[in-house]
Amino acid sequence: MQWHAEKRVDDDTLRHPADGDAWKNFDIENDWFARDPQNVRLGLATDGFNPFGIMSSSYSIRPVVVMPYNLPPWKCMTEPFMMLSLLIPRRNSPGKDIDVYLRPLIDGLKDLWEYGVWTYDAYKNEHFQMHVAVLWTINDFPAYEDLSGWSTKGYLACPVCNKDAPSRKLRNKICYMFHRRFLPHGHVWRKSRMFDGKVENRSHPKYLSGKELLHQLNSIKENDFGKHPNKMKRKRTPEELNWTKKSIFFELSYWEKLKLRHNLDVMHIEKNICDNLLGTMLNIEGKTKDNVSARLDLEDMKIKKELHLKKMDDGSYLMPVACYTLSKEERKKFCCFLKSVKFPDRYA
Template identity: 65%
Template sequence: MRWHKEKRVNNDDILGHPADSVCWKDFDKEFPWFAEDSRNVRIGIATDGFNPFGNMNSSYSMWPVVVSIYNLPPWLCMKEPFLILTILIPGPTAPGKDIDVFLQPLVKELMLLWEKGVQTYDASSKENFQMHAAVLWTINDFPAYGTLSGWSTKGYLACPVCNKETRSKKLRSKICYTGHRCHLAANHRWRRSREFDGNVDHQVAPKEMSGDDILNQLESLPVLVPGKHPGNRKKKSTPEELNWTRKSILFDLPYWRKLKLRHNLDVMHIEKNICESILGTLLNIDGKTKDTIKARLDLKDMGIRSELHLEEKDDGSYKIPPACYVLSKKERLEFCEFLKSVKFPDGYASNISRCANPVDGKLVGLKSHDCHVFLQQLLAPGFRSFLPKEVYIALAELGDFFRKLCCKTIHMADIEQMEKDIVVILCKLEMVFPPAFFDVMVHLAIHLPKEVKLGGPVQFRWMYPIER
């Protein structure tokens, strides 16, 4: 439990443990009395819902709340013996806004551990000491992010990091989250280009929100009584409420507003959603592709990429011009044959080969880890011979970005470069794919390097060990 202070090699330029992160070091500066005793515990809270009965009973939801301990060495932090199950929330549906009711016992104990501490026996020194504990952040997928934080992850302001400055636009079928040019330099030539959405872009990037800024926004929220209370009738929210649904119970912790990273964006689910969007579009998979008729109409509405607009025939029907980012049936078959020929180590992403269908050239049924491997290892070599240069380079750079992001140790200089690279990559994708491709999960990738800088390597802050 003292490894993070006594045996860890302290290097400001390399992140290999949460103790190397900005959040950890800022917490030590803000609360030096807590940092004095290395036996005081830093923890993360993880939760997600699942159906324990599989397909046998669809009307059931189980939400375990798991605590991970970060005082331990990196090879032990997220291992199963050191993950503590604190609460089980059963019910016919997800707890939703009422999750704060179930978290009350846990928050009460966390308050005790912070303010007074509990007497604990130290086996190494054979003496008792007063142990304190603090929560550094929560770990959850994006829907659970909204459940825990109180910020709705739907609608025009779905991004909790951009907050009220989220760049979004209504399309014919959905809301898209484009406009990543605002993160470029003010004099960048792409800001003056009309190839993105038909307009120039001189807006500035969204500013970072502090805990005090969040609390100021929450002051406008009405008091929410948990449960089915008559005063909780659904009503139209005011503009001042933004996407807030309630004030999270975690703000009862005295130090919560001081934290720079309260809730983590889950890299596992972001990788999975981005990978499925790419594969669904490139392989033209029904129900998964983003290149639909409405997506082509969106291009006409914006007045961009005229070569992809629908062409009306004499009989009143429409012809869909082929897009450079969609593979033909022959190319899809060759791609699936390539996946069948890839030799994986035993037990390593072998499901990818089974999901490739060489009959119709489709790839469905990928699991989260399959998407993780495919996006980082197979995306570039798999599509290199089928796609135009500008499309292939953008996708290859995206795979390289996630490969660097998921390294077990990472240099601060690399993180700063990745913050610049992901902006350019998303802008390149905006010039290739239709706006409908850019759902909120694609947009969230732009915030991942900053979270690595704040919280350390992603292996300590994603859902893989929790879901396993």
């Protein structure tokens, strides 16, 4: 449990959470905690799934798992060291009511931070007062809303941009396509008009501290959990931005000072991007993102004229083939390549 302090090599290469800025910033803010490497740092992960494997069933179960980051990276995320702290069985997702289920866990974490627990170290053959802290949560984007209290829907869906989220209304959806603002100033893609027909001159959004977030949360009315016949859904005021509640994690005294509170797990992001890319390149019906609606959006934005729908003499419309759409022969070669890929465990 002291690997992160005694055996980790700190050479500015990110191999372990202890190499990141969030961990180091936490040590600076809580030096008394960092002085004892035996104190435990946890990550908290949650996601809902259907335990019966039937997609048509509305039943859902949500485990809340914590894992210790004191261990080396090849151990801390493995099954023997992951601890199931909660199991939330419901017919549907708990939504913002997840705080009700998290109450016992948060109360325990508050005691472990403030008072600690008298613990035996088998390696050193001694007792010590162990304190525990949760550094961040790991979840997909819908669960981000449940845990953080920031709605991931609408014009202000981006929790990083906060009230400075530059979204755009297209024909059938809200689009978040202003990601070039995160590029360095002077980057060649900032000057390109291929993305939305405009040059991007804005800088990246301002980083908001926990104190600034709490100032925003002061405008939110006290949250009533659960459903009630007299409880009516109301529209949020402009001062509330996209906040739906004050997260229960802010009851942890160190939470507002954390540099990184919520992480999006790589698995969901990689899978979704891969599905969309393959569906578009292979032109799979129902899965491709290159459809009539997308072509009309390009026409509205006045970009990529070669992909605009072309009206034929008989009144129908022709959708030109895009350069990224594979032909029948190219699809065969691509599928043969995937079939030939070998994995260490012979399974994929």
